[in-house]
Amino acid sequence: MDPETAILETEDAMEKAVEYLLHEFATVRTGKASPGLIENIDVHIHSYGSVMKLKQLAVISAPEARLLEVKVFDPSTTQDVERAIRESRLGLNPAAAGSSLRVPIPELSEERRVQMVKLVKQLAEEAKVRVRAVRKEGMDAAKKMKTDNLLTEDGQKDHEAEVQKLTDKYIKAIDEHVVAKEKEVMKV
Known part of the structure; x- marks a missing residue:
């Protein structure tokens, strides 16, 4: 060389x-919502028997400054995605709304x-x-x-x-x- x-x-x-x-x-949380905050969370999908990144399982958007919306491709994986977000080190609490999740971003x-x-x-x-x-x-x-x-x-x-x-x-x-x-x- x-x-x-x-x-x-x-x-x-x-x-x-x-x-x-x-x-x-x-991925480090600030006061505002950003899809990058959660897109790389590892999600263990029981029905698939594998671990995938959240961005591979859903579309993540920020419709409001303090809210993320996660639209899951496969509705059967919604609970797995919700659990992964809740158990992440970010301290977020998603709420299910059909096949999508609403993730409010609280004040720090x-x-x-x-x-x-x-x-x-x-x-x-x-x-x-x-x-x-x-x-x-x-x-x-x-x-x-x-x-x-x-x-x-x-x-x-x-x-x-x-x-x-x-x-x-x-x-x-x-x-x-x-x-x-x-x-x-x-x-x-």
């Missing part, structure tokens, strides 16, 4: 770590907001760990390219400096996303 490809792969992996963090942030208490901020920081720390793991892989690739005589000693140092620069860039991006999400969660 040449140094340019190694840097591109390192940057791509770090970018994916940040994208995954943003995807995870979408100050205590619950603080818990959500802790969750946001935990998710961010996990993303930073992923970025640092990619950094280590990038540094190891530089050492391997040096031993394979693809890089000189100065080239290895330059490559490692480039990997560190990318790491700093993506760690800073994660921190910025955390600050923004924290403001969003704490806003009453």
Whole structure:
């Protein structure tokens, strides 16, 4: 592998770590309804004997600012979907209305907001760990390219400096996303 490809792969992996963090942030509850809040809940369907994501079983919409509507494709799975939403860590209480569910999004208490901020920081720390793991892989690739005589000693140092620069860039991006999400969660 040449140094340019190694840097591109390192940057791509770090970018994916940040994208995954943003995807995870979408599931952290704020004061308003968002389909992303519940779409990735795992639902155990007894009649199918399998576990599926909610978005595979239903259409999720937000007809009002504080309400989600879940229209289940197969009416026989409505109870399983309702149970999964109720048992999720989000503290939601769905109400069945035929083959659809209405999920009111209650106001968050100050205590619950603080818990959500802790969750946001935990998710961010996990993303930073992923970025640092990619950094280590990038540094190891530089050492391997040096031993394979693809890089000189100065080239290895330059490559490692480039990997560190990318790491700093993506760690800073994660921190910025955390600050923004924290403001969003704490806003009453």
